[in-house]
Amino acid sequence: MNDKQKEAVIEVRDLVKQYADVTAVDHLSFEVYEGEIFGLLGPNGAGKTTTLSCIEGLVKANTGSIRVQGADPVSQPGRVKQEIGVQLQSTSLLPELSASEQIALFMELYGRKPQKDLVDALFAKVSLSEKADALPTSLSGGQQQRLALALALVNDPSIVILDEPTTGLDPQARYNTWQLIRELRDEGRTVIITTHYMEEAENLCDRIGIIDHGKMLALDTPAELVKSLDGLSRISTVTPLSVEEVAQLPGVHSAWQEQTRINVRCYDVPGVITKLHELASAQGMKVEGLTVHEPNLEELFLNLTGQRIRDDN
Template sequence: MDNNQPESILKVSDLCVQYGTFKAVKEVSFDVRKGEIFGLLGPNGAGKTSTLSAIEGLIKYQSGTVIVDGHDAKEKPLYARAAMGVQLQSTSFQAELKVSEILQLFAGIYGIKLTNEKLSAILKDISLEDAAGKRFGQLSGGQQQRVSLVISTIHNPRLVLLDEPTTGLDPQSRRQLWERIEAIRERGHAVVLTTHSMEEAESVCDRIGIIDHGKVITIDTPQALIEKHRNDPEVIAVSRKGRVTLEDVFIALTGKTVRA
């Protein structure tokens, strides 16, 4: 690693995931640095969910290595998982539980003492200071995502994995969640973000990796990818109104065919 580069919190090397005879992930490699938001993009079925699941420890991978905060995920899975915070696309908290109960529950799971003062401070920070007694099911989608994001970082993990966190949110809620994700980066965490929104990837991510058919086909900053490919015939063919966007580059690299 370049001595001028921040340390890598996540390092994935030659990762392979196979279901029976089907190879879903084929020798995928990338790293995510301290204080960086890394976007993992790909069409449906490209392999990004399998890659994320392998990192999280939800599925077994056949070969390759996953190093989280210096811990090999196969050799020291508990240490690797302790260094991670995960926010899934759909939350599974019980709708009848109060917001304060959910926060207390997960703080207890991570062995964190959550005083009333600290609880109030957390809720104030996410603009839900009046929602402690509300049931989770009574919250809006944006409010639920803010609670979920807090829970994923309540134990101050070095690596935060966010799986399409803004899906279904209105523009105001989406922008607010972007700001909170950026605040996580500013605190020195490494963030992996999956999204189908090219606007989100271009606005929030420091670097992105595009994966298709189980392989990483490119990694760079959003702007560098646009500049690199803006004159490609395939990009020019799909661009609209004469302005090349990250979405144009993404479609040119992965094809226009709709995936199931």
């Protein structure tokens, strides 16, 4: 089924959101299709959270339009509220209420009677049945995330929004969360995630939108996004050579300085490496710490935004 045959459950058209003199979202347009996992990637401050807040109806855009299952989040918040489930950050959990009490409270807020079988089913879905009576402070990070996901499902939403769902989790807890997200899609729900983990986006997402400065830079399946690099690899090295002279070498597509390293994009990796060594040797210099990065989603992200998805410093 091609994109034109799929049903868009979220439509964002020419969205603009400004805060004073800062444009957080800049004429952004995209669609999210029914039953897909859609990833929204961008550097910190790219406009991801603001965009999600507009979709959820928490923030009103300056101009543009949003439709969630045909409803306007601003003028029809009740309809949107019934369609969307949003995962809270673990710090938003109520510390004085047990897990089951929090589920019951959220059900009542959505006008649903917190029947025991419904509550038990939610805990079973997120593999947290044995912690139903526990306070959030006694739960591990992964268990808190699973409780937050259960809270996002109390209204049985058709669309689930997860903002950084695995941040701070150990590898096993992250894997368990991935499985839960896939199960949500397999049930026919639509899932939107933001993430700082590129392998998470590659493993989970059916399509990915990369945004920066509030603009959509690329949107496609992970495989097609990587293919758009057209086979360009990146060579990274430490050398006293100037980036200007490296950029002039035969076979170099582009070159730039990143702290103490020079990065080179090229097709012919062996040939360009040879040219680098020849140029450095002719000037009595060396090329050291050389690494080669094959085309992948991380490389595309770096190519489009000039930044890495995560700053580990």
